[in-house]
Amino acid sequence: MLLTCGCAKGCMLASSSSVLRRQHFLVRSLCLGGGGNRKGLNDIRSMACDSEAENVLRAIAPPLDQRKVAIVGGCREYTGAPYFAAISALKIGADLSHVFCTKDAAPVIKSYSPELIVHPVLEESYNIKDEEKERISGKVLAEIDKWLERFDCLVVGPGLGRDPFLLGCVGQIMSHARQRNVPIVVDGDGLFLITDNPDLVSGYQLAVLTPNINEYKRLVKKVLNCEVNDQDAHQELQLLAKQIGGVTIMRKGKSDLISDGDIVKSVSQYGSPRRCGGQGDILSGSVAVFVSWAHQHSSGAGVDSTSQMNPTVMGCMAGSILLRKAALLAFASKRRSTLTSDIIELLGRSLEEISPAC
Numbered sequence: 001m002l003l004t005c006g007c008a009k010g011c012m013l014a015s016s017s018s019v020l021r022r023q024h025f026l027v028r029s030l031c032l033g034g035g036g037n038r039k040g041l042n043d044i045r046s047m048a049c050d051s052e053a054e055n056v057l058r059a060i061a062p063p064l065d066q067r068k069v070a071i072v073g074g075c076r077e078y079t080g081a082p083y084f085a086a087i088s089a090l091k092i093g094a095d096l097s098h099v100f101c102t103k104d105a106a107p108v109i110k111s112y113s114p115e116l117i118v119h120p121v122l123e124e125s126y127n128i129k130d131e132e133k134e135r136i137s138g139k140v141l142a143e144i145d146k147w148l149e150r151f152d153c154l155v156v157g158p159g160l161g162r163d164p165f166l167l168g169c170v171g172q173i174m175s176h177a178r179q180r181n182v183p184i185v186v187d188g189d190g191l192f193l194i195t196d197n198p199d200l201v202s203g204y205q206l207a208v209l210t211p212n213i214n215e216y217k218r219l220v221k222k223v224l225n226c227e228v229n230d231q232d233a234h235q236e237l238q239l240l241a242k243q244i245g246g247v248t249i250m251r252k253g254k255s256d257l258i259s260d261g262d263i264v265k266s267v268s269q270y271g272s273p274r275r276c277g278g279q280g281d282i283l284s285g286s287v288a289v290f291v292s293w294a295h296q297h298s299s300g301a302g303v304d305s306t307s308q309m310n311p312t313v314m315g316c317m318a319g320s321i322l323l324r325k326a327a328l329l330a331f332a333s334k335r336r337s338t339l340t341s342d343i344i345e346l347l348g349r350s351l352e353e354i355s356p357a358c
């Protein structure tokens with residue numbers, strides 16, 4: 001079998017055995033990063049490099065292992081978003097994917113798939129009396145606390161809705177996860193929550209924010225107190241991440257821009273021109289798995305040059321390139337009728353093409 005590296009340095013290896021494949025994996029890892037990343041003029045180290053994102057994915061994807069992720073989201077209005085995030089995490093390699101949602105949403109989400117573990121624990125205001133609120137929020141927290149330490153990553157927000165009582169409980173869940181050093185991906189209505197309460201993630205380096213165009217506008221307005229400036233997109237994102245205290249932000253759009261306040265990376269692989277709802281949910285579930293793999297990779301890394309990159313940034317790059325590849329394949333086949341579920345079906349093939357399971 002001929003394996004080509006695809007790294008910027010043009011490395012190519014021929015391999016006919018799994019041993020050689022492992023050696024090739026190491027060579028690919030060493031091809032990462034290097035001196036080509038520095039821009040120099042100011043302190044932004046920025047690079048638009050899709051092959052680098054593929055190399056990051058290969059480097060951090062372990063042999064098959066056990067990962068558990070949880071999605072906090074799903075309410076009366078939205079049941080698709082938490083399902084998309086949770087099933088994407090499973091398709092990529094999580095062995096268990098939990099969903100913590102409202103009681104109304106749970107039977108619906110369960111009916112989409114027997115693969116998911118669904119906890120009907122969240123409550124919305126319409127369902128409870130004022131005098132019950134304190135007791136119920138204590139109960140919600142106690143339910144989730146039992147599980148928190150088992151998770152390698154939490155995704156907060158897909159289809160969560162904006163009910164103030166529910167968001168109050170979710171804020172407390174985030175604080176508990178933070179105390180236990182569980183990485184958190186914040187998306188959708190989770191971003192609505194943290195835009196109002198940036199302290200929930202401020203200074204937490206295991207937090208990833210994945211805003212879409214609207215969510216980004218709201219964040220910039222709240223934190224930087226200005227309008228979005230697309231001319232200086234990299235600097236603005238870097239400043240925003242720095243201001244929130246070193247969280248990693250992936251600004252989704254035509255290119256996905258990723259910054260931890262230090263480096264800025266961009267993934268621009270052509271994906272799908274279809275903007276069907278739910279692609280961001282695939283991304284948040286995928287990033288959860290990749291971030292947890294990247295942290296594992298970094299903690300065990302030796303001389304491998306990927307160990308110098310923030311693992312949270314690596315997880316975002318890997319999630320972005322994978323979603324874009326799957327979206328490209330889905331659009332090639334389904335064209336105008338491409339749906340989010342078509343993209344999810346192609347996550348496995350896309351991952352296999354970038355990083356075959358050993």
Ligand SMILES: NC(=O)C1=CN([C@@H]2O[C@H](COP(=O)(O)OP(=O)(O)OC[C@H]3O[C@@H](n4cnc5c(N)ncnc54)[C@H](OP(=O)(O)O)[C@@H]3O)[C@@H](O)[C@H]2O)[C@@H](O)CC1
Pocket residue numbers: 077078079080081082157158159160161162187188189212214215277278280281
């Ligand atoms: N199949 C599914 O289940 C899917 C469900 N999804 C889920 O949907 C949720 C929202 O995500 P999204 O991407 O539509 O949000 P976004 O771009 O900020 O807003 C667009 C416009 O809508 C408006 N608006 C939003 N919420 C509002 C509210 N409660 N009440 C009033 N206005 C509201 C918003 O207004 P604004 O905030 O600007 O005032 C803006 O004009 C989120 O939980 C996501 O995960 C998606 O993942 C897709 C697949």
Ligand SMILES: Nc1ncnc2c1ncn2[C@@H]1O[C@H](COP(=O)(O)OP(=O)(O)OP(=O)(O)O)[C@@H](O)[C@H]1O
Pocket residue numbers: 188211212213252253254255256271272273275276277278279280281282283320323324
């Ligand atoms: N204009 C675009 N062209 C190409 N790809 C895009 C464009 N905008 C977003 N994407 C891709 O789609 C993915 C999801 O981003 P999007 O902005 O659709 O998220 P979202 O609005 O949160 O999605 P959702 O509908 O799930 O809430 C991103 O990773 C990005 O790669």
Ligand SMILES: [Mg+2]
Pocket residue numbers: 187188212280281
């Ligand atoms: Mg979204």
